[in-house]
Amino acid sequence: MPTKQNHINIVVITIAIILLLAALVIILDSFPDLQQSTWIVALGIFASITSPIAVYEFLIKRSPNQDEIKGKSDSSEIRNGQTLEIAAGQHGTVMQLDLRGQTVQGSQPNIGSVQGSQFSIGTVNFSPLTKPAPLAVPWQIPLPPKDFTGRSEDLGEIQDDFEQGATITGLRGMGGIGKTALALVLAQRLKDRFPDGQLFINLKGIGENPLTPADAMAQVIRAYFGSDARMPESEAEIAGLYRSVLAGKRTLLLLDNAASREQVEPLLPSEGCSVLVTSRNKFALPGLKSWDLDPLSPADARELLLAIAPRIDSHADKLAKLCAFLPITLKAAAYLLAETTDLTPAKYVEELSDERTRLMQLGRAGEDLDAEACFMLSYRRLPTETARIFRLLSVFLSDFDAQAEEAICQDEGHRHLSELLRGSLVEYQRSSQEGEGRYHLHDLMRLFAAGRLEEEGGEAARNDAQQRHAEYFSYLPLQSFMKRGTLWAG
Ligand SMILES: Nc1ncnc2c1ncn2[C@@H]1O[C@H](COP(=O)(O)OP(=O)(O)OP(=O)(O)O)[C@@H](O)[C@H]1O
Numbered sequence: 001m002p003t004k005q006n007h008i009n010i011v012v013i014t015i016a017i018i019l020l021l022a023a024l025v026i027i028l029d030s031f032p033d034l035q036q037s038t039w040i041v042a043l044g045i046f047a048s049i050t051s052p053i054a055v056y057e058f059l060i061k062r063s064p065n066q067d068e069i070k071g072k073s074d075s076s077e078i079r080n081g082q083t084l085e086i087a088a089g090q091h092g093t094v095m096q097l098d099l100r101g102q103t104v105q106g107s108q109p110n111i112g113s114v115q116g117s118q119f120s121i122g123t124v125n126f127s128p129l130t131k132p133a134p135l136a137v138p139w140q141i142p143l144p145p146k147d148f149t150g151r152s153e154d155l156g157e158i159q160d161d162f163e164q165g166a167t168i169t170g171l172r173g174m175g176g177i178g179k180t181a182l183a184l185v186l187a188q189r190l191k192d193r194f195p196d197g198q199l200f201i202n203l204k205g206i207g208e209n210p211l212t213p214a215d216a217m218a219q220v221i222r223a224y225f226g227s228d229a230r231m232p233e234s235e236a237e238i239a240g241l242y243r244s245v246l247a248g249k250r251t252l253l254l255l256d257n258a259a260s261r262e263q264v265e266p267l268l269p270s271e272g273c274s275v276l277v278t279s280r281n282k283f284a285l286p287g288l289k290s291w292d293l294d295p296l297s298p299a300d301a302r303e304l305l306l307a308i309a310p311r312i313d314s315h316a317d318k319l320a321k322l323c324a325f326l327p328i329t330l331k332a333a334a335y336l337l338a339e340t341t342d343l344t345p346a347k348y349v350e351e352l353s354d355e356r357t358r359l360m361q362l363g364r365a366g367e368d369l370d371a372e373a374c375f376m377l378s379y380r381r382l383p384t385e386t387a388r389i390f391r392l393l394s395v396f397l398s399d400f401d402a403q404a405e406e407a408i409c410q411d412e413g414h415r416h417l418s419e420l421l422r423g424s425l426v427e428y429q430r431s432s433q434e435g436e437g438r439y440h441l442h443d444l445m446r447l448f449a450a451g452r453l454e455e456e457g458g459e460a461a462r463n464d465a466q467q468r469h470a471e472y473f474s475y476l477p478l479q480s481f482m483k484r485g486t487l488w489a490g
């Protein structure tokens with residue numbers, strides 16, 4: 001694109017050529033003898049060609065070259081008294097000759113200006129933050145599992161919600177229940193609504209090193225400007241750039257595996273974009289509509305098993321129940337049977353009947369489908385006392401209320417129970433009547449807690465908790481009687 005400075009240069013050069021030619025005509029006209037000299041004519045032609053070039057060079061060296069520098073990725077020269085603007089998103093190193101003629105080098109902030117000093121010539125090497133040509137529309141979200149089964153009700157309701165303008169949707173639930181799989185299916189179905197891209201960011205909320213909001217923002221910026229795009233140093237600038245990149249776009253962000261409100265809230269983008277968040281942890285956010293996922297229905301669980309390993313055949317219902325209808329374990333069992341041809345479904349069902357070894361048997365299909373390892377990720381992050389209470393909860397063979405838990409696990413004000421509920425290690429069913437609801441552990445989570453109690457709590461802790469459990473429930477009818485005046489009141 002021609003710049004204003006270029007236009008001025010062209011006009012000045014044209015005037016210079018005209019003046020030189022006019023001077024030549026006047027000289028030749030005034031001295032007719034000279035017209036006979038071929039030397040003089042040659043000199044005239046030579047002067048009219050070379051002088052404009054000299055004038056051009058002179059002008060280039062004198063003129064400030066700000067326009068050239070903005071947005072360029074190579075180096076540019078600054079000369080005496082010149083100021084070079086450094087645009088937002090550029091970063092550079094300034095090299096100058098000092099008064100003794102030695103080269104000195106200094107890093108340049110990513111926005112500002114450089115002033116050429118009086119006796120030096122400097123070079124600004126720019127490495128731009130963003131590439132001049134942005135990448136094509138990013139489609140980062142992986143395809144959903146080919147054998148995705150069921151969840152039609154959840155899908156229908158969440159899609160309806162989108163139709164009605166929901167922009168922040170949360171999928172919550174225990175490890176392995178299928179949050180990510182469902183989010184991938186939703187993203188695929190909603191694809192046409194987001195012509196400016198679909199981004200997938202694993203926030204690593206359940207691991208040792210969750211992503212910081214700035215790290216997550218940098219991933220989004222790089223999705224649009226390439227993986228080698230340099231980030232500004234301050235978090236505030238990254239956040240500004242993040243908002244600028246998403247402004248006016250219709251992009252879907254899938255924030256997988258989120259840790260907390262603190263991690264997600266800074267990432268909520270401007271109007272036009274939507275966010276799908278998956279998390280084992282329950283947290284609230286302005287505008288967030290959350291969905292708590294249940295295990296698959298018995299019919300869907302059966303269908304999934306048979307789709308992967310038709311040889312399961314008549315054992316499907318029993319096997320689905322032993323897998324507690326959890327997608328991760330259903331898949332583990334089905335893949336094991338599909339790949340281990342000398343293991344009969346009947347034999348495997350028999351092996352799984354032993355509660356003490358069930359989780360281990362279900363983990364045989366491989367690391368990515370190991371429910372025990374999946375639960376362990378949540379367990380490892382629990383504070384010591386909350387982990388102790390979690391282990392003790394394995395003495396409840398069915399659902400229970402907060403009062404029973406407080407007495408049996410010695411958890412004052414069921415503080416730790418609430419913490420476990422927030423982390424999806426415990427489920428909660430609100431009571432239909434006014435009053436408290438009931439808690440329970442998913443079948444396989446209870447087996448996991450029992451395993452931990454066996455390994456870490458020791459026999460004594462388990463015996464004490466079982467003793468308190470027996471005492472609590474043997475006195476319960478009496479307490480009820482004292483409260484209500486009858487032993488059988490509902
Ligand atoms: N409805 C489904 N149909 C078929 N496979 C499923 C379904 N839901 C989940 N899966 C499979 O079960 C496994 C666990 O699912 P997923 O990874 O989505 O669980 P998650 O809830 O996201 O777990 P985490 O908390 O560990 O991230 C995956 O292999 C996934 O492909």
Ligand SMILES: [Mg+2]
Pocket residue numbers: 179180181256257278
């Ligand atoms: Mg997941």
